[in-house]
Amino acid sequence: MDELVDILDEQGNRTGKTCLKSKAHQKGLLHPTIHVWLYTPDGRVLIQQRGRHKDTHPLLWDVSVAGHIGAGEDVKTAAVREVAEEVGYSVNKDDLEPIGTFKAIHKIADNFIDAELHHIFLCKLNTSVQNLTKQESEVEDLDIIPLFKFAEETWGLANSAKYVPHGPTYYKTIVKEIKKRI
Template structure:
């Protein structure tokens, strides 16, 4: 779905310009996105398999919830909205724990260049996996995976055709941050 988003400069500062997401991706313009990693107290991580019709990394496993921040939208409000849209879980600002902002540039091809600042959060998953409701246009599947298995598969990118290829340091930060909370 195309949407209006705020454009940032290369350092993550607002430019005062807005553009459609499709234009930002076509031109490689920086913009904000949110990532929420849901984890359980018994050391598991919720991962989502991207829908087969996605422009980037179809059917790869990815962050629990991710999405673009709409123009003029507060970052945390975007995170709350995306959690409800993608997996049907209701959270509040108090449930979100920000662990960082990660600059990411990924050129998929000449007309699709993702230049994003991922505002990344942790959130405890307090409902059973079976109660989550996938947004079919975005999510093919949901799974809980042990943090140990996830670390083994992402730290060395031992499974590069399984997960969205974020920087290894990004995955390490997520895993270490969750470990601190268990």
């Protein structure tokens, strides 16, 4: 779905300009997104397999929930919306624990540069994966795996080709922050 997004400056501040997400990707304009990592108190993390028809990284495993922040939309409001849309799980703003931002720029093709500022949140998952409902157009599959296995596969690089290439620093941050909370 194409939607209006805010354009950010190099420091991540809104410039007052907006454009369609497709145009931001075409021109490599920095824009905001959310990443929500859902984890269980017993040390497991929910991962999603990206849909087979996604423009970027189809069928790779990724963050529990990710999405674009609409133009003028509050960051936490976008996160709550995306969690409900992508995995059918209801959370409120107070459930979201912000752990920082991460700038990612990936050149997918000559006319597709994904320049995003990810606002990253952690959120406890208080239900089983069987109770979640994946958004068919966005999500191919869901899995819940032990944090130790997730760490091995991402920043341990045992199976890094399975995942969206956010890089070891990104994944180490996620693992360390979840580990502090379990």
